[in-house]
Amino acid sequence: MKKIFEYTDYREWLRDAFEDFKQRKTVISWRYMAMKMGADPGNLLRVSQGKIHLPLSLIQPAADFFELEGKEADYWAEMVYFGRAKTDADALQHYERMQALKGVSLKLLQKKELEFYRHWYYNAIRSVIGICKFKDDYQGLAESCTPNITEKEARDAVKLLADLNMISTDRDGYWKVNDTFVSTGGNWRSQAVRAFQHETIRLADESLDRHQPFLRDISTVTMTFCMDDIQLLREKINAFREDLLRLSQEGTDDDTVFQLNIQMFPLAFTKPLKEKGK
Structure with a gap:
């Protein structure tokens, strides 16, 4: 499994950590993990599937369950806050802290x-x-x-x-x-x-x-x-x-500068058509 500092999506890390724990330790289920964390099993599974966010009250129990300490535990918490951020300012604040914890410098432009x-x-x-x-x-x-x-x-x-x-x-x-x-x-x-x-x-x-x-x-x-x-x-x-x-x-032997544009945007909305077809 990758180190936690290589993740930015806390749900992806949670899924990978669960599978890694299952391979290293013993037979484990989402129900068992939820019981140890004091969480609802169904909701915890929905968190891993990206359908809902992890409650803030479960950040520390999750860290304890996966035996995260020090910077790893701090990074896990910031990753959850980053994933839950509702504004650009909040997202940036937690993203900066994540970068600092893994040693990546980030210059903010005024x-x-x-x-x-x-x-x-x-x-x-x-x-x-x-x-x-x-x-x-x-x-x-x-x-x-x-x-x-x-x-x-x-x-x-x-x-x-x-x-x-x-x-x-x-x-x-x-x-x-x-x-x-x-x-x-x-x-x-x-x-x-x-x-x-x-x-x-x-x-x-x-x-x-x-x-x-x-x-x-x-x-x-x-x-x-x-x-x-x-x-x-x-x-x-x-x-x-x-x-x-x-x-x-x-990279140590870079010789070319590339620009990456990732573009995703809607081409059509069908909900009104579906409603008309009811």
Whole structure:
């Protein structure tokens, strides 16, 4: 079983921990676990299935049952709070604590720093600097972007990143990235971030013609779900995104900057039709 710090979805961890416990210890059932935790067996199973949330009163009993201590117990609690968060601010607060507990640095952008999201290549150049030795070859930096940008745009990007203290120079004059990840915090609905998302979606569209198929993975699928399952789908998408972020952080021979856009949105609502057909 993966370490608890590799999870962001507390329900997924609960399911895996249950199966691991069953293999390591003895025959176990959700009823037995619920009895030990002082919980309702049916509700505990529904929690694991993503249908309801774990009551806050069961955070500590669950930690005790799975013998979580120290940072693991703290991470478990924050993961539950994160999964139950109803606002961006609450979600961000608990997400930050989760990152701190597993040692991932997170730089929060203040509102004035949202200039970072004005153009897609600011983020790209910051990532390039993180994996390449760069000093003053701004033309080469500009040409490394796809599509290419101008030398002036590359210079302006480096200046902005330096002003925001996202990058700095080392003793030899080479630029380096100061923080591992960047988050917009509770400001993700701002116009600046929406503009950035529009730009990256546009780039994904252009990639169909700009890049050979082996350089990209753009696929589409149309599915049907119950509207009540949307939150569970969002949690699974978030867990997938976090897995890729962790792989990116652990990489040592990175040589390419990728942009990942995960797009899920409704195409049709059938509930009115169903009601008419009753």
